[in-house]
Amino acid sequence: MTPIRIRIGRGGRGRLSARILVSQLAILALTGVIGFALFAFAQRSALDRTYEERAVAIAKTTAADPQIRRAMQDGGGAVVQAVAERIRQSSGASYVVVIDLHGVRHSHPMPQLVGSPVAEPIVARDGQPHVGTDQGATGRSANGRVPLYGPTGELVGEVSVGIPERDVLGELWHELLTFAVYAAIATALGAAAAFLLARRLKRTTFGLELEEIAGLLQDREAMLHGIREGVLAFAPDGRISVVNDEARRLIGLGTALGSTLDEVLPDGRLRRALDGTLTGTDISVLTDEHCLVVNRMPVTLHGRALGAVVTVRDRTELVGLLRELDSVRGLTDALRAQQHEFTNRMHTLAGLLDIGAYDDAYDLAVESAGAGQALTEFVRGRIGNPLMVGLVVAKTTVAAERGVWVELADDSALGADPPQLRLLLTIVGNLLDNAIDAAGDGPPPADGRTVRLALTEDERGTTVRVADTGPGIPPGARESIFEDGWSTRPDRGTARRGLGLALVHRLVSRHGGTITVSEGPGAVFTVRLPAPAVRPKNRFAEALPVGGDRR
Template identity: 35%
Template sequence: MVRWVRGWSIAAKLFALQLAVIVVLAVIAVALIWADARADVERDAAAKSMAVAQTIANDPFVVDGVQSDDPTAELQPYAVDVMREAEVDFITIMAPDRTRFTHPDPTQIGQQFLGNIDRALAGEPFSETYTGTLGPSVRSVVPIEDASGEVVALVAAGITVSNTQVALGGRIATVIVAAAVMIALGALGSWLLSRYLRRVTWGRGAEEMSRMFAYYEGVLHSIGEGLVLQDDRNRVVLANDRAAELLGLPKPTGRHAAPAPLDALGLAPSVAEVLARTDAVIDEIVVTPTHVLVVDRDVIVSRLRPGDPHARRVGTVTTLRDHTRLQELTGELANMTTLSDALRSQAHEFANRLHTIIALIELGRSDEAVELASSELALSQALADRLLSAVEEPVLLALLLGKAAQAGERGIRFEVDLPERLATTGIDPRETITIVGNLIDNALDAAASTPSPAVEVSIATRDGRLVVAIADSGPGPRTGARVFDLGVSTKPREASDGAGASSHGHGIGLALVRQSVARLGGDIRVEGSRFEVALPLPTASTAPVPGARDA
């Protein structure tokens, strides 16, 4: 039985429970009302019998009759008439020794009265319920006194219990009808409520919904994507662990907190702008100070029934995918591709020059061949020797050499200002590539369109910070501090729209630079075409473990 009930839906269980409660309450109400009505009927019967008995006891005809030679002949017809007129079941007039003078059953006349008469003999009228010759009855016994006040007889008037039940039945019928109406109305209300619950719970039972909630809760907090649920007023109802990490929110505690307005969560403006919208979003890139997020957003609507055209917006579901590392790897790959192309071009150029030198030697012009080879070697080797002697950071060294080759290939003067010795910084190599590589690429692109293209790179350490300054011969960004926002580019106007927002995929490199600088706890300044980044150098306790990867 219990297992069968467990399979019921919530609506069915609620309907059965409400119906049972209503029936129980109705039964209790009927029982209480029946008990009260029975007491009222018995009180009415006692009062009526007492009034009839007292009326008879005070009647002079009765007083004279009980003292006559034949009381039965005098009083029996009188008693029968009074019973009929007063609608009582019996009137018994008796002698003080219980001998009956009158009775509804003539065969009982002259027999002993059954019941208590002691109080009446003492001159006190009383009422009681007693089982006599006519069965259980409500009777009143009153003394009949002569002129001197002496008790000369007794009169008992009563109504049988069967007749009181008849009177009670009419009142109980009304109560039962009212109870039935109450049960019907309650059942109807319960049925309507159960239909609503069945619709909103899709007919699922409590145990099934509990299991579903446990499964969904587990899935919600275990998926690798961020998930944000908002209500119809764009308040955040729920954010899973990954969303809390990506958006910088407190970790979910497991308790059901009240919906939180967006302006109370301290979200990055770019994220808050997307979450504040009411439309759907597909693969929109949002850059925060620490992450590059791809946002998808669906609108949730509610319909009363399938195909209902009057859909109501109840909220949104937003998924957040972290593409920070992907964008960084894309930038690194672009740097490596550029370096590879530059080296390939240089190899081709060196092959041409080598053929020229060989031709000069074959023509017997060895002095000119030596001069050509020495000049090319001096131009390319001077910077390499300077970098190799000063820089101990292998990633930074390789990056500068590659960018120098790229600048030479593009005909841009590339100057590097270094201290006598630049020790290993301990900064994550990926962050170094992102920051220095993107800034130099940005400078090379800006300088390429100037009459005398040049890029200057200055790297130094001071006050426990690595300071990287990169300047170019260009005019500097036209967008000021907005140059680090997603979609804002420093590329020439033909590569972007008039406002500086790229239309060819530009505008994410400097946004990644700002993210990396923020993650490392540094700061960045822009003065004209000069970008200066200051990064705190890790101490022994905070330096990254070689080979370690982000979790």
């Protein structure tokens, strides 16, 4: 079967991938800026805490100096300024200020402020260090304050140390520069990944835009669920990717998406037709409820296999009508032949009367009138149901026109109202048609072309046996003859072959019966139907066409 090849237009290719790339780059840039700002704020807070702790450490060192402690307990002096300035210069602090309990400065980087009071209160009276940000005479600084005790352990003041903010900002910018390099590298890698992803998406979507993809999806859903034909699509790994409502109804699938056929269908002709094991077009499959026609078509794009699409059509009503039409045509041919034979007899009778052979004319008339009636009475003597009698007589008439004699076994016995009558009519009709075809097509045996029918009924069920003098079943084909489409003869124009025996097999199996066939010349089909536990009120409950398909 010719694969389906998909061709996608190149108009507008790149727009979707470009939009995706631009969007991803914008997202990367936005997240990078936000991350950089958050990192800057977090790092600034961390550096402030670090420098405040450093200021406290310098202040503690100053407060522990013995010269400053003695001088402040004695009332201060020039030694406090000298020692504080030395510590300030060695530590890199912006100021080291020693303050007594009255708030008077005894040291300051600006000598003119020594001896002047501070505006802030003394916070170290509680004996604990304090940190914060100070906006003093030397500018904004990270500030640390600790209590100052004299040699006797008496609180004599506090030491306030500040580290200039420019030192904090300098280290912050140094760290942010390193982080900016890392962020730039990460952004570049993200942009490269976004570009590759955009190219992959472009290949995956065959260059289609988002609006086109949405439109295709809407059209697909409308088409799949609007057509009266089952549609299934399979991915390259054999899993079902698409299934519409009609396919679920015809095949009996439940939640099948993402599953393989092995998981949702039992082994049989239907599964082999769907998975491609059976090749060809218009593959006939007979299920318990439908006669289906299955076609499977592989799908490729640019030489790449994308799976397959399977269409399933319901031909149940059409096949039933064709089978009935086929039976009607057979009966019409038989009636036409009987009319021709009757005309010949009338001409013969008229000739006998013209020549005065009245006794011979009388014998011919009696024989002509009683031949058909004798056949009907013989069948009625063994079969009580009129529908079955009519079927057997009609098949006998059709067979006679083909040179085949249908014999009803002497031990046949069927009541007037047998159980599962419609089912029995279907089985007998199909088996007789197949036997007549087989006997009529084969070379005539010594005792003539014959089909033997036996119908027996007892309290346990009904037995149907049909034997013919045809070529029989080929060796090794005993099981395959009951598969849909199996036939030894070509299709005719009105009816598809290979369904009659499959239909009989399914009906018998569904009702708990058995069917067997002999191999070799002269096939013998034996069907055993068990008596139903509950007799149906409507004896025509099995609404199936009677006309048999030809083998």
